[in-house]
Amino acid sequence: MYLKVMARKKEYNEEEVIEKAMKLFWRNGYEATSMQMLEKEMGINKFSIYSSFGNKNGLFLECLKYYNKKISTIFETFKSGTNGIEDIKQFFYDSVSLDFKDDYIKGCLVTNTYNEFYQKEDIVINKQMNSFMNNLKSIIIEKLEMDGTKDTETITKQANYLLLAKHGLAAAARVNSKKEIEDYIEMTFNNL
Numbered sequence: 001m002y003l004k005v006m007a008r009k010k011e012y013n014e015e016e017v018i019e020k021a022m023k024l025f026w027r028n029g030y031e032a033t034s035m036q037m038l039e040k041e042m043g044i045n046k047f048s049i050y051s052s053f054g055n056k057n058g059l060f061l062e063c064l065k066y067y068n069k070k071i072s073t074i075f076e077t078f079k080s081g082t083n084g085i086e087d088i089k090q091f092f093y094d095s096v097s098l099d100f101k102d103d104y105i106k107g108c109l110v111t112n113t114y115n116e117f118y119q120k121e122d123i124v125i126n127k128q129m130n131s132f133m134n135n136l137k138s139i140i141i142e143k144l145e146m147d148g149t150k151d152t153e154t155i156t157k158q159a160n161y162l163l164l165a166k167h168g169l170a171a172a173a174r175v176n177s178k179k180e181i182e183d184y185i186e187m188t189f190n191n192l
Contacts, residue, residue, distance in 0.1 A: 014052065015066070017042040022063035026109045029116050030060055057122070064128055067109045071095075079139055084146035088162060089189045095166075096173055096181050111170035137163050158192060 024041045025033050035046050035056060042049070053059035074094045081087030095108060114129045140162050144155045165188045173181055 012042075012044050012048070017044055018059075018062050018066045021059055022066055022109065025060060025063055026067075026112065029112060030056075031116065057125075061124060061128070064109070064113065064125070068132070075139075079142075081143070082146075084143050085189065085192060088140055088143050089185065092166065092169060092185045092188070093182075096169065096178075096185070108170035108173070111167055112174075114167075115171070133163070136166070161192075162188075 020042045021038055024037060028037070033056075035049070038049060038056070038059065039046050049056075049059060053062055074091065077094065078087060078091040081090070083090075110129065110132050113125065114133065117125050117129060120126070137159055140159045141155060144150060144158055150158070169181065169184060169188075172184060176184075
């Protein structure tokens with residue numbers, strides 16, 4: 001005689017709990033976010049977290065995927081633009097407007113994660129971060145190439161400059177005012 005074991009039905013909306021966890025990681029960073037904090041914020045117990053996501057790292061990866069899905073519209077607009085440097089500038093503004101929607105969340109989750117994990121040996125997270133940054137840099141290069149007067153060396157230097165400026169912008173959005181951020185963007189593009 002076999003006993004049939006039925007899997008328990010989830011009593012929560014997975015997307016909602018991922019969004020709550022994402023905001024907590026965004027606010028505090030990966031290391032400073034404990035399982036107890038996640039349980040409280042998500043409104044589910046750690047057994048449910050482990051059952052659905054494997055562990056804290058698995059949950060964090062799901063949060064990064066969810067964040068990338070949320071910002072995909074901004075990236076699609078950026079990729080499909082036909083105005084070169086103006087598209088890059090608009091992307092900077094669009095990404096900052098996303099950063100200022102919630103007063104308690106500042107900066108870009110991807111940049112914050114990149115900064116937190118750059119020396120850690122988490123292969124999966126580092127692979128995602130490098131993929132995101134390489135994708136961003138390739139789009140920036142495509143936009144710079146729309147200006148037919150720039151040679152390859154200049155485009156490469158400006159792409160590196162803009163990628164670093166985007167990192168700086170994301171970090172500054174954690175502490176600076178919206179006006180200071182806007183001035184930073186304007187000065188960044190005045191220097192190209």
